Amino acid sequence: MDRVKTGISGLDEMLNGGIPIGRHVALYGGPGAGKTSFCYEFLYHGAQMGEPGLYVTLEETPDDIVENMKNTFPMLSEIGKLVSSKKLEIIKPDKLELEEVANLLEDRITSNGIKRAVIDSATMIRLSFKNDIEYRQTLFEFLSLLRNLDVTSITTLEASTSKREEMRYDIEHFVMDGIINLYNLDREDRRIRAMEVFKMRGTDHSRDLVPFKVTPSGVKVYVGEKVF
Numbered sequence: 188m189d190r191v192k193t194g195i196s197g198l199d200e201m202l203n204g205g206i207p208i209g210r211h212v213a214l215y216g217g218p219g220a221g222k223t224s225f226c227y228e229f230l231y232h233g234a235q236m237g238e239p240g241l242y243v244t245l246e247e248t249p250d251d252i253v254e255n256m257k258n259t260f261p262m263l264s265e266i267g268k269l270v271s272s273k274k275l276e277i278i279k280p281d282k283l284e285l286e287e288v289a290n291l292l293e294d295r296i297t298s299n300g301i302k303r304a305v306i307d308s309a310t311m312i313r314l315s316f317k318n319d320i321e322y323r324q325t326l327f328e329f330l331s332l333l334r335n336l337d338v339t340s341i342t343t344l345e346a347s348t349s350k351r352e353e354m355r356y357d358i359e360h361f362v363m364d365g366i367i368n369l370y371n372l373d374r375e376d377r378r379i380r381a382m383e384v385f386k387m388r389g390t391d392h393s394r395d396l397v398p399f400k401v402t403p404s405g406v407k408v409y410v411g412e413k414v415f
């Protein structure tokens with residue numbers, strides 16, 4: 188099976204080589220859990236390997252994303268160059284609609300050969316639906332369309348709790364090909380970052396809860412280490 192290497196230290200090992208190509212993964216996490224950092228790095232490493240990526244930001248402005256990521260990852264060089272050469276496109280659609288996002292993806296795949304895509308975050312889109320059935324149907328149609336395009340994607344979703352035992356199953360848990368959870372676990376006088384690959388259709392993967400850090404040279408996932 189062909190896989191798309193995320194380039195995130197430790198994560199590809201957990202995924203037995205990377206995300207199966209053409210699959211669509213949801214990345215869950217609470218506020219500040221590291222969702223944007225993970226997604227950004229996924230596109231950054233792709234762009235460096237010559238695979239153009241599209242970052243669809245639904246809340247922050249593209250300038251804010253670039254500014255924050257430059258500050259978070261000062262050792263990931265040439266961010267400005269990747270953006271100006273369109274190896275890494277960051278776009279905020281005019282409307283908060285899945286149809287608008289789908290059109291944008293289709294357009295950038297046709298004209299710029301996008302191979303990796305990020306949608307950050309889909310929670311706003313979900314909130315615009317009045318009922319779950321309508322949302323599930325629209326999400327399903329959106330994924331069917333994505334599957335016809337030659338692209339591998341990560342979509343972020345806001346988790347309503349930082350506690351692992353309180354995570355509920357959402358519609359996306361059943362519809363998406365893969366689920367990765369990021370946690371900001373509460374430990375008396377501090378919080379620690381941890382992650383798990385909860386599901387990944389079509390491949391074996393680690394089922395461990397593992398610690399990770401956001402460092403100036405990228406996210407580091409400490410495979411084989413315990414979370415204390």
Ligand SMILES: Nc1ncnc2c1ncn2[C@@H]1O[C@H](COP(=O)(O)OP(=O)(O)OP(=O)(O)O)[C@@H](O)[C@H]1O
Pocket residue numbers: 216217218219220221222223224225258259260401402403
């Ligand atoms: N240079 C850095 N070194 C270490 N940690 C950093 C650095 N820059 C940012 N962080 C941490 O990363 C967090 C933000 O990560 P990120 O923006 O990826 O999270 P997020 O899940 O997208 O958040 P949000 O829910 O606000 O969108 C910050 O709250 C901070 O704790």
Ligand SMILES: [Mg+2]
Pocket residue numbers: 222223224307
């Ligand atoms: Mg974010």
